[in-house]
Amino acid sequence: MAKFLIKHSSPLKGEIKIGGSKNAVLPVLAASILTEGDCVIQDVPYLSDVLTMEKLLESLGVRVSWDKDAGAVTVSAAGKLRAEASYELVSKMRASFLVMGPLLARLGEVKAPLPGGCAIGSRPVDLHLKGFSAMGADIIQEHGFVRAKARKLKGARVYLDFPSVGATENLMMAAVLAEDQTILENCAVEPEVVDLANFLNSAGADIRGAGTDTIKINGVRELRGTEHAIIPDRIEAGTFMVAAAITRGDITLTNVLGDHLKPVTAKLKEVHLNVMETERGIRVQCSDRKKIVAADVKTLPYPGFPTDMQAQFMSLLTTAEGASIVTETVFENRFMHVGELKRMGADIKIESRSAIVEGVKSLTGAQVKATDLRAGAALVLAAMTASGETEISDIYHIDRGYCQLDEKLNQLGAKIQRVE
Numbered sequence: 001m002a003k004f005l006i007k008h009s010s011p012l013k014g015e016i017k018i019g020g021s022k023n024a025v026l027p028v029l030a031a032s033i034l035t036e037g038d039c040v041i042q043d044v045p046y047l048s049d050v051l052t053m054e055k056l057l058e059s060l061g062v063r064v065s066w067d068k069d070a071g072a073v074t075v076s077a078a079g080k081l082r083a084e085a086s087y088e089l090v091s092k093m094r095a096s097f098l099v100m101g102p103l104l105a106r107l108g109e110v111k112a113p114l115p116g117g118c119a120i121g122s123r124p125v126d127l128h129l130k131g132f133s134a135m136g137a138d139i140i141q142e143h144g145f146v147r148a149k150a151r152k153l154k155g156a157r158v159y160l161d162f163p164s165v166g167a168t169e170n171l172m173m174a175a176v177l178a179e180d181q182t183i184l185e186n187c188a189v190e191p192e193v194v195d196l197a198n199f200l201n202s203a204g205a206d207i208r209g210a211g212t213d214t215i216k217i218n219g220v221r222e223l224r225g226t227e228h229a230i231i232p233d234r235i236e237a238g239t240f241m242v243a244a245a246i247t248r249g250d251i252t253l254t255n256v257l258g259d260h261l262k263p264v265t266a267k268l269k270e271v272h273l274n275v276m277e278t279e280r281g282i283r284v285q286c287s288d289r290k291k292i293v294a295a296d297v298k299t300l301p302y303p304g305f306p307t308d309m310q311a312q313f314m315s316l317l318t319t320a321e322g323a324s325i326v327t328e329t330v331f332e333n334r335f336m337h338v339g340e341l342k343r344m345g346a347d348i349k350i351e352s353r354s355a356i357v358e359g360v361k362s363l364t365g366a367q368v369k370a371t372d373l374r375a376g377a378a379l380v381l382a383a384m385t386a387s388g389e390t391e392i393s394d395i396y397h398i399d400r401g402y403c404q405l406d407e408k409l410n411q412l413g414a415k416i417q418r419v420e
Helices: 022-034 048-059 094-107 126-134 165-175 191-202 234-246 258-270 307-317 337-343 373-385 396-401 405-411
Strands: 003-007 013-017 038-042 063-067 072-076 109-113 138-142 145-149 157-159 181-185 206-208 214-218 227-229 250-254 273-277 282-286 323-327 347-351 354-358 367-369 389-393 415-419
Touching (some): 022 038, 022 165, 022 191, 094 109, 094 145, 126 138, 126 145, 191 227, 337 347, 337 373
Parallel strands (some): 038 227
Antiparallel strands (some): 063 072, 109 145, 138 145, 273 282
């Protein structure tokens, strides 16, 4: 098992390019199943989660080829496809369940195990299955698997009880080849949903309203091959913005979309960071004249503060002046990093779905463990400001969502050693 050894860092300074979005590329790769034509997907991050999706697609009979230098992937689902998804692969990553909608739409049947992924809380697939059922699919759950069958999906009106990103994406993919019109209400409005809709539309789908709470999909007979560039990763960008803040540094991010980062930008300004949009991208700078101060954070679906940035921001607040309250409303188990931060000297108390964070003068290095993807990133951030050396184990979680995080941070002046 690989681990990070991290020493106290001086203020990070420099410029870093943000990669393509993990949460956008996974559904786009799954959606490639819907067409027999070649799909060329650009700005694909080389992440373990992306490689898991590649293996899953290949196990279904899809051809996937990489051009790593160009960061492009070509997907061809022209051959005979299998309708059963691998338990081993789907149990590794929750996003694997997104192949269910495309397979059901194209083959008329699919069998998939209930998904795995980070243990950050209950994320039932009931909303996905409710939507498939409304479109005419017969659903059977048995022995940890879900089986869906439909000779031909039919358009329907589906109201999501919660604006789930995964359910919105899965049902949107299923609906593009269905008969007549499907209307999805109370949808997720995340940028990744819009990116998936843009990909599908470029392949010949008829989707309107992505990015709002109501999406209308007029079914088409077939999709064609297409080319598509993945949007920048707003969570990777937010993590580097917090890295500038926690080390009291000065970092410029390129390949970013400022509109996607508004809630993170607003909170960084609230704690006294300078955040400026420049011709190069976004610059995050800690002012010498102002101390980092406490702020309250509450996670919400987009465009609220992202749950995927809660752990990283909590690391920053452990070094702020005053007391902060961090409230998690999306996932009930997303405070697993708190115990690890406390091992480093953080003063945090949990009360139900809120954490009270009292800023301390300094954190200290310790042996800690990455309990999930974003928790691991939070520990890396905390370790850079801690005195002494910090050892972070189970960093395979971090590699699921960050491409060469250690190397990128080292380019900015961090002291991170990866030990295999």
